[in-house]
Amino acid sequence: MTMDWLWFGQVTMAALVDVAFAFAVGSALLGAWLDKDGRAVAAPAHVASMRAQRSAVAAAVALLLAQLAWLLYEAAAVTGSTLTDALSAVPTLLAQTHVGHAWAFAFGASVVLLVMTLAPRAGRLRDALLWLAVIAVAAGRAASGHAADAGLASAALGIQTLHVLTTSVWGGLVISAGFAVLPALGTSTARAVLIRVAGQLSSTSLVAVLFVIATGVFGAVRGTGGSLAPLTLSTWGHLLVFKLTLVALAVVLGGLNRFQALPRLRRTASTMDARTFANVLYLEALAITGAFIAAAALAHSMPGAMAMG
Template sequence: MSIDGLWMGQVAMAALMNVAFAFAIGSALLGAWLAKDAKAKISPARPAWVRAQRSMLTAAVVLVLADLGWLLYQAASMSGVALPAAFGFVPTVLTQTHVGYGWSVAFAGALVLLGTAMTGHSGMLRNALLWLAVIAIAAGKASLGHAADAGPASAAVAMQTLHVLVTGVWGGLAITAGLAVLPALGASTARGILIRTATQVSNVSAVAVGFVLLSGIFNAVQGSGGSFQAIASSTWGHVLTLKLSLVALALVLGGLNRFLALPRLRRTASTMDAHTFVNVLYLEALAMIGVFVAAAALAHSAPALAALG
């Protein structure tokens, strides 16, 4: 692995893809939860619902653009040419490499996701297409990393697909709720909606965290061969340690909200407790963005066992 401009560009594009994908998932879930309360134009839930819709559209656009940028950097990296000359190698990468096939699946999913985000009305068909697109993106992204070394239909790819999905749910809810949606429910008239939505965020995140930890342990063992020495003495292991530290920080913040701030908010429904929950969620969102950046660097680093030969 050579840390140069191309590597940093790939990691930056991959991190942007991770964050945008999670933002889209979180926006879709929050938009669905708020849709019923937001039907009336004067509903206190409507500003938050509008933010969720706009966030999803913005995230889908950023995801499509980041996908294209990552492909160009990947073509330059694989062909050993400068970035401007990489355009000529993009068709070869798409048609003759497993990376191209995985990227095509993920990009097709991103385009469908963008189409559903641009649709003004919701319905069974639109929702089905949305979640099929999310699964396709996750499967495509899983095929871009080290999991694909075991084959496109391997257990490693399946587990990585699950990891991408559940991390997107957990991180997406934290980022979208903490940075965009829940602050729009700050009025006292929206307190009941805030409490109900915060409870949904907490419950779904708790389930997602369980799957994140299980799939993450599997991936860590796969990449290191179960060797702590490989983790301790490789760049991959150092990046993994950073990622795990950020995950631990996010878990602590999420636990504070779930077991302390949210129960108190349910009891008092006070403005101060509402602000406490949203502020802690904001910090969790920042930690999850760090997790996604570290995950991008991890995916573009040689696994510990490979690095050690």
């Protein structure tokens, strides 16, 4: 692994893809939860509902653009050429490599995701297509990484798909709510909606985190080859430790909100407790964003077990 401009470009674009995908997933969930409360223009939750819908559209657009940029960097890395010269290699990359096939699958699903976020308010068909697109994007993202080395029908790829999906649910809810949606529920008239959404966010995140940890342990063991040595003796191991530190920090912050800030908010419904919950959630969103960046670097680095032979 050479940390040159191509590597940094790939990692940057991959991180943007992961963050944008998570933001779209989280915004879609929040939009569904706020749909009924925010339909009327005069409703206290209307602004938050509109933010969730617009965030989902903006994130879906960013996802498509970041995927296009990542593909160009991937072509440049494969051919060892400049970004401009790599354009001619893109068709070959798409047609003849499993990375190209996985990218095309994820990109096609991302187009469907964007169309569904632009569609009218939630309906059964629209919701079904949206979440099928989300699962397909997760599968395509998983297939473009190291998990695909074991084969497209492997348990490793299935577990990695679940990891990407549940990470996007947890991370997406936190970053979308922390950065965009929950601040719009800060008024006292929207306090009841805030408490309800905060409870839904906390419960859904808890379930997602359990899956993230379980699937993440499988991936970590596979990457280290069952040995602790790669954690200290390889760049991949250092990146993994950094990512796990950020994930642990996010879990602690989420736990503080779930077991301390949220129960207090439910009892008092005070502005101070509402701000405490939102502030802790914002810090959790920052930690998760950092974890997404570390995960992108991991995906573009040789696994520790392979690096050590």
